[in-house]
Amino acid sequence: MRGPRTTVERLDQPSAYFVNRNKRRRFDGKDQRDADDDVNMQPDQPEDDPLKDATTLYVGNLSFYTTEEQVYELFSKCGEIKRLVMGLDRIKKTPCGFCFVEYYTYQDALDCMKYIGGTKLDERIIRTDPDPGFIEGRQYGRGRSGGQVRDEYREDFDEGRGGVGRAVQQQRVRDRERQDNDDDYGRLR
């Protein structure tokens, strides 16, 4: 199906995240020199490509307040949705800004990459990435404080995703306390 390289980039390709993670896995323990050849090995890859007929998409950069119904409304434009799993904060069990959308067909998932990834939902640009399929447990954030890792150390204030990162928030609280302590300390002297 994959013909010669197209003259424009395709939007239905997996992101560097997945490709790299896979590559890392595949070449784990191998001699580094082998990795250089991996470009030439590509024609053999499709055999065990976990994304070959992937019908699931990872959807990222959602607002914490975006509901399932909103996701349904937008993503149904590419085909009927078989299953939708909202990403949850591991501790609070509230939405934490990502989800998995599963379609009935591979084509619908590809079309979604092309037509919906990078457009807005709930006034945020969302990200889509093909995914080998949902596994129980993956709905939870893997960050230290329960949310997504990317929200842990984020320094910009993002209203839709709980302000600044939690680690950053805590750091700031600590800084402030220390400052207060310092002040007290100084006064006592």
Added chain:
Amino acid sequence: MADHDRRHGGGSSYNPKKRRYREDDDFDRRGPPRHQQQRRFDAPPHVRVRKQLIAIAENPMRPWHDEAQAIATLFTDNWDDELLRANFVDLVLQLAVEQPLKTPFTAAVVLLANVARPEVVDLLLGKLAGLVEGGIRAGEWRAVKMYLKLLGCLQGCLEGEGVFPVLEELFARAVDLQTASSEDTIGTEIVKIILLTLPYVMVAAPGQWQQKAADLMEKTEIIASEPHTLQALVEPYHPESGEDNTAPSQSLIGVLQTQLQNEANNGWELACLPRPWELPLGEVEQQSKLDSAAKHALPTITVPETVVAGSRPLFPEVFFSVYQNQEVESVPPITSAASCLIRDALVDTINVLHINRNITARHLIDLDCYFAPRTFTARATPFDKIRDIEPPKSSWKPEDVAVDAVFSQLFQLPNAEHKLVYYHSVLTEACKLAPAAIAPSLGRAIRYLYRNSQRLDYELTNRFMDWFAHHLSNFGFTWKWTEWVDDVELPDIDPRKAFIRGAIDKEIRLSFAQRIKNTLPDPYKELISPDKEKDVPDFKFADDDTPFAAEGREIAALLKRKAPDEEIDAVIQRIQSLAIDRDLDALVASTDVFVTCVLHVGSKSLSHVLAAIERTKDRLADAGAASDAARGQIISATMAYWSAHPGVAVSIIEKLLNYSILTPATVINWALVARAGATRGEALATAHIYELVFNTVVKVTTRIRQLALKPTPTPTPTPTPQPDTAAAAAPENAPATLDAEVTSMRALFGAIEDALVSWAAGSKDEMMEASDGDGDGDGDGDGEHERLVRRWGERWLRVFRRRAAIEEAFLVEAARERARRAAEDEGEDEAAAAAGGAAGKGVEGQEMVVEGEGA
């Protein structure tokens, strides 16, 4: 080739992080960026040629002939580079079908290369002829058209009559097909291709082929001027019977034929087409070399005796524009060949570049780069300003032309080529790239469509509504709602009011009520009921005045704690006996309570309700199976519970259909008979009722299409390991299920037809009663109401009659295809018997030609 390029060009093959870091490093060192410079000049010729050829004509500051000459020289100077030689030809061919706006420019490069290295043209023509032939055999008509366009641009370097024999051969097939059947669409398509190739031939070799062209057009006239039998299926407007300006849209080939006739009368001026092979006066020498360069024979292109429709169903086309009849001409008028030629190149661009909507949008914004200078006004010229443009100068706004082309595809009947959301995304990206230019054009398009929403086919009105809400959701929901504020006062059954209500509902579904309320002027806010702002709908059994309130609360509690079936059974029994006492339909009463409770328990989100349905699906199925009325009540209860959020109700009903708790017929009957009846027809003006019916029909027809294609699966790149066993098992089973499904699909369309005919004819009991009942008081109002309801009936009827017709056409085509495949298999078996295992290879080889098209 691909691998090689990637390593040098993209730089993404190995660790991108490291690479980026190194580049930063380069900039930090104050000296000359040595590495960078080296890299740039190091790029081997085939990489540079590829890069430059792909980007050809994109830079408006660079004269076309300069650019083409530079690429041609780079190419011919490195003729000995074998990789480059092979890549060049393939790339020119690939660009022809991937970026059709650039075809004249790549053709110019080929023509210039022909001066120094005539061999390249032979190389190209060999492959090109093969691709045209393969395309014709496979029925890939758009690819054929795009390759012929390239060939047409090369007419100047072809021996003898060049492209004309191919066009004539194609025409002969078209005549055969058209005489054989008035419903033939392949012949129509072929004529379209001939007419769209001709202009490129005429500008590529000016002044030479006028007689030939005239002869050909005399022939096409007969087919082009005849209105097509199937044109009604694609007509975008559906005017009311009494309306005056009811001239139907003109067929595309009819329009083209007339336009080209005008061009022929004016010596084929074709002012809009680019002629990059015409060098400026200063380059007389080069021009004469170009003109006297070697001519080449076009290899024979055989057109098979029987041609096929290919993978895309063909329909006649009409010319659709949202900028027609403006007081100032902002797009080429329908009398000018520019309208069809530019549209054709844009539409091809849009439909082939679905793999990257950003590039599509870029091409649309840059479209003035690909046509003759002065074809358009400056980009982003405000509409008010084009009024002042004096005649010889063009008043065509490139943005309007681009937007018009996208809408022509979004509003293509019976179906758009891609999912509709693709066209949404193209408009979104275009609007992001050039908001100041595109947004006002979209605004005028929206106003046109809104003004004409009652004349537009109802399916298209709904596509418009869906796009409109989705588009606004990408741009902060800003729209000048104030200009329609008077229409808020209209009755709900008025088409404009129906549009407003539907659009606002769709906006809320993508966002939330409070947000949308804030974007609307006051009068609209009343359209958003307070119920829409509640997180969870009210549970009617919480109110003791509701019949069966206690029982309802009891069942909800039982469901919540996942109580065993018997406990629920007991309450249901009680409801049923109470209902009988009260003279109610017992099944309906208990179904209503039970369904409402399931919905209440799952009210938190769709996942919750789906889980609740999953747990209770047996009981729901039993309730549905008990009686028609109970089945209908499942829908009534769902719609009632989620009345503030009909989108949720529609999703739930879709899932209930998947579980076979509901049947498609129940949905149709509930919507078009029960619901429409209860509202005196007003339900027909409600967008989500249409959505419900339309989705149900699509669900049924999609399934049938899958079944119809199943016996012989479409060729996939992975060869089926044991074709005989798979093929032997399927055909025996499949037709039986298919036949059964087709019968029920026909029954479904029959039911839709019956229900809608009576609404359209005004013979519905509910309508008769209404007009009989209070004919004394406000008779006018009722007459108006009745007229509007009838009109809605007509509009619905047309949509679903068309659906039924195209499904029937599909079934005929699918049966033909199955027969063809079967015959092929048989032939293959015979051949296999004769020649051992060689036959399988033959078929594979044939497919290779089809697939290798882009090569």
